[in-house]
Amino acid sequence: MMKFFNKTVVLERMIDEFLDLVGKSSLHFKEGVRYYLTKRFEEFEDKLKVVRELEHEADDIRREIETQLYEHTLIPESRGDVLAILENMDKIINRTKSTLLEFSVEQPAIPKEFNDEYLELTDLVVSSAQAIIMAVRSFFRDISAVRDHINKVIFYEEEADRVAERLKRKVFRTDMKLSEKFHLRYFALHIDSLADDSEDVADRLAIYTIKRSI
Numbered sequence: 001m002m003k004f005f006n007k008t009v010v011l012e013r014m015i016d017e018f019l020d021l022v023g024k025s026s027l028h029f030k031e032g033v034r035y036y037l038t039k040r041f042e043e044f045e046d047k048l049k050v051v052r053e054l055e056h057e058a059d060d061i062r063r064e065i066e067t068q069l070y071e072h073t074l075i076p077e078s079r080g081d082v083l084a085i086l087e088n089m090d091k092i093i094n095r096t097k098s099t100l101l102e103f104s105v106e107q108p109a110i111p112k113e114f115n116d117e118y119l120e121l122t123d124l125v126v127s128s129a130q131a132i133i134m135a136v137r138s139f140f141r142d143i144s145a146v147r148d149h150i151n152k153v154i155f156y157e158e159e160a161d162r163v164a165e166r167l168k169r170k171v172f173r174t175d176m177k178l179s180e181k182f183h184l185r186y187f188a189l190h191i192d193s194l195a196d197d198s199e200d201v202a203d204r205l206a207i208y209t210i211k212r213s214i
Contacts, residue, residue, distance in 0.1 A: 014065050015140060018086065019133050021058040022093045025051050026129040026194070029096035033122045033191065036103050037115045048100045055097045062086050081208040085136060088201045092129055095197050099190045108183050111176075117167040118191070121160055125194040128156035132198040135205055139212075146209045153202040160195040164188050 032047030065086060069079050110118065135149035171184045 011065065011068050012140065014061055014068070015082075015086075016137075018058055018061045018065065019089070019136060021054050021061070022089050023130060023133050025054045025058070025093045025096045026126045026133075028054070029100060029194070030122055030126045032100045033103070034119060037110060037118055044100075045104065048097075048104055051093075051097045051100055055093050058090065058093050062090055081211065084204060085139070085201070085208065088197075088204060089132075089136060092132070092194065092197050092201070095194050096129075099194065102190055103187070106183070108187050109180070110184060110187070114167065114171065114184065117163060117170065118188070121163045121167060121188065121191050124156050124160040124163060125191055125198075128153050128160065128195040128198040131156060132201050132205075135202060139205060139209060143209055143212060146205065150202045150206055153198050157195040157199040160192055164192040 028047050028050050032044050032051065035041070035044035035047060066083060069082065131149050131152040135146050135153060138145040138149055167188050168185050171181050171188075174181070176184075
């Protein structure tokens with residue numbers, strides 16, 4: 001019994017480490033976008049490098065968690081739900097990397113007049129990511145708190161959509177070339193997708209929470 005308990009504690013610690021990495025990646029993502037908009041490109045590339053490393057580390061931990069769950073038959077009644085949660089949280093850290101990578105590869109020319117909207121959008125999507133991390137932590141520690149965190153995810157996702165729409169309207173009312181407008185819209189959508197990913201996890205987590213409460 002003590003051996004089983006020790007293995008469960010190790011599993012919980014690994015899940016915490018995994019969520020820590022997701023949280024760190026979203027914060028580095030936020031700084032990376034800010035560096036790009038302020039044309040601090042060397043520092044931006046440093047942030048991309050950090051997020052790449054975090055993603056790689058998170059993948060290793062997620063695979064180890066999967067191994068622990070199957071080899072030691074831990075929490076068999078919830079194993080599928082736990083794996084699904086981790087896989088969907090992994091999409092969040094992947095999104096932070098892929099979005100910064102798109103900035104690095106395509107190097108969009110973003111006029112300074114749009115910086116405030118891009119920064120506000122980034123703040124909101126990162127807030128949604130932080131909220132879903134808290135929701136997942138609560139799923140394992142205090143399931144009664146999950147709903148409050150999910151509500152925050154939904155709030156930030158809706159606010160992000162509102163800012164993204166305002167940004168796109170502002171872009172398409174300029175005299176810029178249509179191709180340039182499309183490029184700016186594309187990156188607004190790319191950033192906004194982080195909040196969509198968080199909402200997707202929140203929707204699934206709500207179902208898993210109900211299942212555990214029955």
